[in-house]
Amino acid sequence: MPRDLKIALGILTVAVAxxxxxxxxxxxxxxxxxxxxxxxxxxxxxxxxxxISTPSDVPQGTKIYWAAGEDRVTATTVExxxxxxxVQRGKQVLQALIANTPTAEQRTVPADAELLAFYILSxxxxxxxxSDALSSETPSGxxxxxxxxxxxxxxxxxxxxxxxxxxxxxxxxxxxxxAGHVDLTGFFDLxxxxxxxxxxxxSSAAPTPSAPSSVPAPPKTLAPxxxxxxxx
Amino acid sequence: xHIGPVVVIDPGHGGTDTGARxxxxxxxxxxxxxxxxxxxxxxERMGYRxxxxxxxxxxxxxxxxxxxxxxxxDAIFVSLHVSSTGxxxxxxxxxxxxxxxxxxxxxxxxxxxxxxxxxxxxxxxEAQRPFxxxxxxxxxxxxxxxxxxxxxxxxxxxxAAVRNLxxxxxxxxxxxxxxxxxxxxxxxxxxxxxxxxxxxxxxAAFRPMPAPVPGLP
Numbered sequence: 001m002p003r004d005l006k007i008a009l010g011i012l013t014v015a016v017a018x019x020x021x022x023x024x025x026x027x028x029x030x031x032x033x034x035x036x037x038x039x040x041x042x043x044x045x046x047x048x049x050x051x052i053s054t055p056s057d058v059p060q061g062t063k064i065y066w067a068a069g070e071d072r073v074t075a076t077t078v079e080x081x082x083x084x085x086x087v088q089r090g091k092q093v094l095q096a097l098i099a100n101t102p103t104a105e106q107r108t109v110p111a112d113a114e115l116l117a118f119y120i121l122s123x124x125x126x127x128x129x130x131s132d133a134l135s136s137e138t139p140s141g142x143x144x145x146x147x148x149x150x151x152x153x154x155x156x157x158x159x160x161x162x163x164x165x166x167x168x169x170x171x172x173x174x175x176x177x178x179a180g181h182v183d184l185t186g187f188f189d190l191x192x193x194x195x196x197x198x199x200x201x202x203s204s205a206a207p208t209p210s211a212p213s214s215v216p217a218p219p220k221t222l223a224p225x226x227x228x229x230x231x232x
Numbered sequence: 233x234h235i236g237p238v239v240v241i242d243p244g245h246g247g248t249d250t251g252a253r254x255x256x257x258x259x260x261x262x263x264x265x266x267x268x269x270x271x272x273x274x275x276e277r278m279g280y281r282x283x284x285x286x287x288x289x290x291x292x293x294x295x296x297x298x299x300x301x302x303x304x305x306d307a308i309f310v311s312l313h314v315s316s317t318g319x320x321x322x323x324x325x326x327x328x329x330x331x332x333x334x335x336x337x338x339x340x341x342x343x344x345x346x347x348x349x350x351x352x353x354x355x356x357x358e359a360q361r362p363f364x365x366x367x368x369x370x371x372x373x374x375x376x377x378x379x380x381x382x383x384x385x386x387x388x389x390x391x392a393a394v395r396n397l398x399x400x401x402x403x404x405x406x407x408x409x410x411x412x413x414x415x416x417x418x419x420x421x422x423x424x425x426x427x428x429x430x431x432x433x434x435x436a437a438f439r440p441m442p443a444p445v446p447g448l449p
Binding site: 070071139140141142143144146149176177180181182183185186188 | 244245251252313315316317319357386390392393394406410
């Protein structure tokens with residue numbers, strides 16, 4: 001083999017090796033950056049959303065519903081100081097649902113999801129408004145999405161007696177689905193403990209005061225036979 | 233002339249909506265389209281007329297998917313999905329459950345209706361409600377077939393608010409298989425045929441094809 005070719009091959013080999021080492025370093029730096037962004041997000045949330053406490057808070061055993069396997073939630077009793085005010089109480093239990101998850105396997109609501117607002121309308125509708133992370137970080141799938149809804153609904157119904165149904169908003173807006181499957185355009189009934197998992201009833205209540213929801217499903221044209229025409 | 237129900241196969245997602253994504257390159261929209269095409273062939277072999285809400289990488293709206301089924305007087309709607317979590321081969325059939333009788337206090341919904349054969353109108357948003365019991369029965373029959381072939385599957389269908397089903401004025405189920413997170417994509421895609429065959433058998437148990445009438449083509 002000519003000497004020049006050997007030198008060229010040697011330089012090429014060294015260049016490839018340096019490139020691979022640089023790529024690995026770059027990959028590690030990107031991973032570190034992603035982790036630090038997640039930590040920053042959690043730290044920011046702790047600053048912006050301090051623990052909710054009210055003068056009427058009373059420490060008590062509180063049932064929070066976390067995952068028990070892939071398809072069901074079960075109650076874990078934790079000691080929480082809960083307000084007598086239903087709205088504050090709702091915020092307290094939902095924050096505990098997100099922040100106090102005992103193990104990663106029991107987590108239902110994504111760690112980066114934030115409860116942006118919670119209020120109860122005069123007709124008994126509870127509005128829980130979560131950050132985008134609830135939608136973007138919940139694993140896509142009917143089973144996994146239903147698990148999130150069940151944990152939120154059952155945690156509320158077991159600790160806040162006032163509301164009769166639940167509306168979940170994402171960043172102040174009505175979302176079509178949670179993560180591609182489970183319907184968020186309607187309401188979820190809040191029933192007594194030990195009720196079966198619930199599907200939402202279609203929207204019919206007045207829009208929320210601070211976050212009016214869009215109206216889904218545009219009117220359909222009816223065919224003469226009484227069934228709607230497909231819009232093709 | 234075709235006799236018997238029209239089966240509307242609805243492969244979930246499509247286009248920019250990929251559905252669940254695995255780190256192995258599997259995406260839900262592709263897997264369900266593959267399953268849908270196998271299911272279509274299986275049902276046509278059994279004599280059913282079949283239409284699909286999408287046969288390519290398009291993404292019809294939820295309303296368009298429902299409208300396709302609602303255009304037929306005798307349809308069966310099957311929405312196909314793949315989860316992003318769960319043990320490989322765990323399969324579930326879902327039916328839409330309306331927990332509370334709808335009180336139409338919002339009159340805007342009254343202009344947005346599906347008329348049934350009797351002439352009564354129901355809001356588009358709850359077109360599935362009158363078919364809830366039929367859908368539960370269909371889901372049960374599909375789940376029984378799935379359970380026989382996928383041992384990790386439950387023995388009963390699950391009520392869940394699957395968006396694709398809500399406005400369908402026909403017996404409607406969603407079927408989901410786990411999952412795009414398998415380490416080897418073949419472990420999931422190799423189940424497509426069995427998955428589709430199980431669904432087809434469930435549909436046949438729900439609505440067997442009538443025997444051919446002599447003299448008719």
